[in-house]
Structure formats: structure tokens, C-alpha cells
Amino acid sequence: MTLATLTSNGASIPFTPHYFAELKSTDPTVDAASLRARYNADGYVMLRDAIPVHVVLDLREAYLSRFPAELCKDGDTRRGAFTGQVPADLPRHGFPGHPAHDFVRSGVFQDFANLPVFKALAETFFDAPATRIKRTPLRHFLPGRQVASRPHMDRTYIEGVAADVVTIWVPLGDSPLISGGLLYLEGSHQDPDLESNVRDAAPTDRSDKRPLSHDLKWVADRTGRRWLSADYRAGDVVIHTPTIVHASTDPGDTDHMRISTDIRFLRAGSATDPRWTSDWSADDGY
Numbered sequence: 001m002t003l004a005t006l007t008s009n010g011a012s013i014p015f016t017p018h019y020f021a022e023l024k025s026t027d028p029t030v031d032a033a034s035l036r037a038r039y040n041a042d043g044y045v046m047l048r049d050a051i052p053v054h055v056v057l058d059l060r061e062a063y064l065s066r067f068p069a070e071l072c073k074d075g076d077t078r079r080g081a082f083t084g085q086v087p088a089d090l091p092r093h094g095f096p097g098h099p100a101h102d103f104v105r106s107g108v109f110q111d112f113a114n115l116p117v118f119k120a121l122a123e124t125f126f127d128a129p130a131t132r133i134k135r136t137p138l139r140h141f142l143p144g145r146q147v148a149s150r151p152h153m154d155r156t157y158i159e160g161v162a163a164d165v166v167t168i169w170v171p172l173g174d175s176p177l178i179s180g181g182l183l184y185l186e187g188s189h190q191d192p193d194l195e196s197n198v199r200d201a202a203p204t205d206r207s208d209k210r211p212l213s214h215d216l217k218w219v220a221d222r223t224g225r226r227w228l229s230a231d232y233r234a235g236d237v238v239i240h241t242p243t244i245v246h247a248s249t250d251p252g253d254t255d256h257m258r259i260s261t262d263i264r265f266l267r268a269g270s271a272t273d274p275r276w277t278s279d280w281s282a283d284d285g286y
């Protein structure tokens with residue numbers, strides 16, 4: 001797959017200005033009210049260099065070091081280039097026994113998720129105290145696989161009104177579009193009819209009805225909206241509302257493994273979704 005012919009879970013979408021536009025980044029030094037205004041208008045705020053690069057790469061290295069050596073080229077777990085060899089006998093990603101399952105329970109991962117910068121960001125967007133939600137998924141996409149995040153809204157998966165839940169998407173390493181970096185459907189958080197317009201009509205490759213579809217082109221055509229993309233770098237974060245549709249493309253012609261986590265916060269004192277009070281396990285069904 002090249003940039004001219006992107007795919008997502010195998011379904012193709014032309015990489016043209018009709019379907020794609022650039023995700024805006026926001027100057028992190030602007031005042032809190034301007035950040036909130038941007039978040040409300042766009043449904044997301046991307047901040048470049050929000051976390052020191054070495055902190056992100058330390059986490060990438062700590063995670064990939066839990067795999068057998070054949071996963072990373074030259075055994076370099078900090079860079080994390082894929083050799084093309086998946087170690088034998090690994091459980092499915094994030095299932096008990098898989099490195100991602102153990103890693104999200106480790107002190108090093110918990111310390112990362114508890115970095116004050118994330119809580120401070122959530123509190124900026126709530127304009128109120130925030131509590132971190134325990135369940136914190138870790139995503140890991142391998143080049144050569146037609147596996148990507150399907151278009152969805154976080155609110156389908158977690159109870160809570162938009163004003164009370166915020167997601168901070170954190171790429172753990174550079175995540176250019178060709179490696180399957182996250183895409184946002186422009187303005188979708190402000191479209192009250194989007195879900196009814198798309199659900200049931202959309203093609204789907206799964207019996208799980210929570211994602212809207214697996215077909216990014218169909219969703220763009222149906223809604224008349226473009227996918228917003230960026231070449232994320234280690235240290236960048238995107239804060240997004242639970243009502244914006246997001247997805248990713250399959251990793252393309254690259255050896256780079258796209259790894260990321262979603263750190264979520266609740267407005268302190270608002271109702272907790274009981275499914276999200278334990279550590280993430282990919283088989284938890286949530």
C-alpha cells in the first residue's frame with residue numbers, strides 16, 4: 001500500500017484532497033479558554049511536543065523489550081522497526097499472556113499514564129478537576145497486516161456525556177500516515193444525524209455493530225466529510241471528544257510499528273462506567 005492508495009482493514013480510499021485534509025495543530029502556549037474554544041469547534045486539539053520525546057521513546061522501548069528479540073530489526077526496541085517476523089506462540093494482542101496485557105499493568109506504564117501533563121490537559125478541557133479512567137488500551141499495528149481502527153466514536157464504548165469524558169491519544173513513537181496514524185472525520189462531532197445516517201446502511205466486515213463501518217471511503221462519501229490526518233511525531237498528543245468519529249489506515253510500505261495508547265479522564269464526581277474501572281484486557285469485550 002502506498003499513500004496514493006490507502007486501505008483500512010483492506011477497504012481502499014484514494015489519498016486525494018477530496019477525501020483527506022490536514023489535521024490542525026494548536027499552539028500549546030495559547031490560553032486555556034482558546035484551547036477549549038478550539039476543542040469545542042473542532043472536536044479535537046493536537047498539541048505538538050506536549051511530552052518530552054525521550055519519555056515517549058523510553059516507554060516504546062520498555063514495551064517492545066518485552067517481546068522476543070526477533071520482533072525488532074537489529075534488536076533495536078527504541079526505534080522499533082518490524083523485522084516481519086511475529087514471534088511464535090504469542091497470544092492475541094492484549095489478551096492475557098501477551099506483552100501488551102502485562103505492560104498496561106506495569107509500574108512504568110502506570111507512571112506514564114499518571115504524568116501530571118495528561119491530568120492537567122484534561123482539567124484544562126473540563127475547566128474542572130479530572131480523574132483518570134483506569135482502563136487504558138494499548139494499540140500496536142504491524143506493517144503488512146490489514147488491521148486498523150474502524151471508524152467509531154468513543155461514546156459508543158464508554159458511558160458518559162461528552163462534557164464529562166475526554167480522551168488523550170498518545171502515539172508512542174513517530175506515527176506518520178503511512179504507518180496508520182489516527183484520522184478524524186472532520187466536523188463529525190457536530191453532526192447529530194451522522195449516526196442515524198450511517199448506521200445500518202454502512203458496509204461492515206464484522207458482526208460487532210459498535211464501529212460504524214470498516215470502509216473509510218464509504219463513510220466519507222455518505223457524510224460528505226473528509227478524513228483529517230497528520231504525520232504525528234513522538235511527543236505529540238491529540239485530545240478528542242467522545243463524539244468525534246476517528247479511525248486509522250492499515251500500515252503501508254514501511255517497517256515502522258504504530259504503537260499508541262488512549263489515556264482517558266472523567267470530570268471528577270461524574271458517573272463512572274463500571275466497565276472501565278479495571279485494567280484493559282483485549283478480551284474484556286468492552
Ligand SMILES: O=C(O)CCC(=O)C(=O)O
Nearest residue numbers: 137139149154248260262
Ligand atoms: O490508536 C488507535 O488506533 C485508536 C484507538 C481508539 O480509537 C480507541 O481505542 O478508542
